[in-house]
Amino acid sequence: MEYLLGEITKRGHIIVGDMDKADFVLLNTCSFIHEARVESEKVAKRLSKKKKVILLGCYVQMFGERVFKIFPEIDLFFGTEGGKFTEKILENLNGKKKILKLNGNENIFYSLERYPLNRFHTYIKISEGCIRRCSFCNIPSIRGGLRSKKIDEILKEVEKMVSMGFQEFEIISEDTSLYGIDLYKRRMILKLIESLTKNFTDKKFRLLYVYPDKSIYDIVSAVKESKSFIKYIDVPFQHVSENVIKYMNREKVDVFEISRMIKKMGLVLRSSFIVGFPEEKAKDFKMLKDYIKEGYVDKLGLFMYSDENDRIKDTVDYSKKIERFNILININKRLALKRMKEKIGKFHEAVFYHSDGEFIYGRLLEDAPDIDDVIVSNNIKLQRFNLVKVKVKDIKYYHYIC
Template sequence: MNFFLISLGCPKNLTDSEDFCANLISHGHKMVFDLNLADAVIINTCAFLASSIKEAKDNIKAALKLKAEGKIKKIIVTGCMVDRLKTAVKEEFPEIDLILSISEQTRMDKLIKKEGEFIKKIQTSLSLSPYKMTLTLPHSAYLKVADGCNNRCAYCAIPYIRGNYRSKSMEDVLEEAKIMAEDGVKEFSLIAQDTTSYGQDLYGKPQLEKLIKKLVKIKKLERIRIMYAYPHRVSRELAEIMAGEEKLYPYIDIPLQHISDKMLKAMRRHAGAAQTKEVLAMLRETVPGIAIRTNFIVGFPGETEADFEELKSFVADFKFDNIGIFEFFREPGTPAYDMKPQISAKIKKERAETLAFAQSRVIDEINKKLIGSTVEVISDGETSGRTYKDAPDIDGTAEFTAPVEAGRIFRGEVVGAEGYRRIIKPLF
């Protein structure tokens, strides 16, 4: 079977796609990058927001149109939307040939129609595919260390979709990293719903620091970036490793969601404002030049103008390197769905725009200080890449004043900056 992949949503979803594509290829199927050559389209869906579900359904409708025109034979749909909506997907789109839950992805090849039969039983596993592949740039990859989540934040449906937190064994993570490093991957972004809980379920306590100490010993692995760290679990030991280990970028993605104690409690977050600020101060004090990325939700039920002003002032004062801003969305089945009072769409939009403007002022200030400085950069192509402050796909970009070989990590002078775009003069 020749298959064409459409992978939607976050990097964690993309790593699922990488795993099941590798599995399919190892069983004789061929991945193609031209729809005209495909027998089947596989759509790995996201369901994190209403817009994510709409995007998934739009892609399904487009694939069904191709099937009706005789351009493809089979449509396979999997991912978070399947697990979240269950039988509703099949009821809405009965023409789909195969609908697979996330747990069924691990042996997708066994579920593809053979001699008129589908094999129904499947085993859930986080073990390695027969071999590892990446769907990112050749030199940069996501390394997923766990799936699921135990945090149970009031607004989030992920635990209901992906289940409880499940770590990969340290041996499997290290083996996967070695395989990718041997294949030319230089930059790894560690991901999970909560990377700082890594190992809690397997070893009785979090083991992220121990894992990193082992990862940095892999010779061909050059840089590691930590994504999705939860503030109440960020340790001083982790910060000290970051400060002293060249292979660990001075970068952390640490979702905060808010800073008002009232809002954090309503969101069922595990750290209040004081602890959050202590962790951020510790990171800045311990790790020279650290880049801190975060996310915030505006318009959560009960958010007053005073709560929002506290958040806006916090963003202006702390000066994050990168932030994501989300308007609260009512996720069916989550505790926040029925919380009152709900905030109007108009106010949520206004607050998101106001916070984005506050952050733009911060970036202007950061950029002024960056110009003339020397930073570490990774090349994603001859003319562009990212500084150490920028994670792939979600943060800023760098443009080079001279060509640089893709995948090269080098020092460069910041000679210009506008918004999240930096102009870099290579120094070599």
């Protein structure tokens, strides 16, 4: 979305956060799971009653021409990587014609202007698409095969954002482990970590979406050794049982061993898991439960399986899925609270973003933006968009209070 906004503002349009002041609303949609699609539909229908909505993203890419029937009240539809369609969007803003443009997922990574939505951290997308075929995932069919961005282009993009005052960069992709294999015929993530570290010694980087395969050991070591990378890694394991991992069509790895290695290296581990996956037997669930209980994962993302492509039949009862999901969520809540309480009374680096006049909100530097925990202070004069040292005094509603 930042790329599309960048291209639009470059052509003289103004972005406003307040919908009442806007002439058009750009709505970026998700289509990863059933709940995300329902949410996208609800929001699109609600907003299109008030404003002219331009619908973008994965939902459009996935549904193609069916969007005309689903949203008769909307005229403009564009698939993923919306920035590529800037001209087409602007040409048709005031038209009455129905327009649908899908992303061809051409074998190229587009470098476009950015309109950053934050002033401290930003996301650097190092590749688009994915060449793996996890059985539950629609991303390869929506976003196409892997297209990596060249290392020197990534360095230039970071350089530009640094000149604009950005201090922290979240390195993202659909599959960070395989970065570069299409362009350079070999994995280049280690080289990228090395180049970013060498060129931006006083900046912070965080590695997200690292697929757990044989490369994980070297990647974790590189993050640990780097002076610029935050000691944090996101490795979406999806499950711990070999039986389920096989049904997911993912590489067989020892999740327990990898997790122990990550903890030994002193990194914060974020991971996501799918509960109630087809063929998840009681013993598989027990393995997952025992794993979560062990507390390897510092930041847990948990999803209940939903059949996304009719390829794998949903074999676990809905009530069983809910039961298993709730068991894991409750275990994690207890562990998360315990971890948070360990920070009380200590000083931590934090960054604050916005204030509602009464409180100011931000996050600890060790937490990833947008997905991890929130820190709140009533000292609304705290400096924003810069690192400050604060003492955590309490935990309330799973928020740090300082």
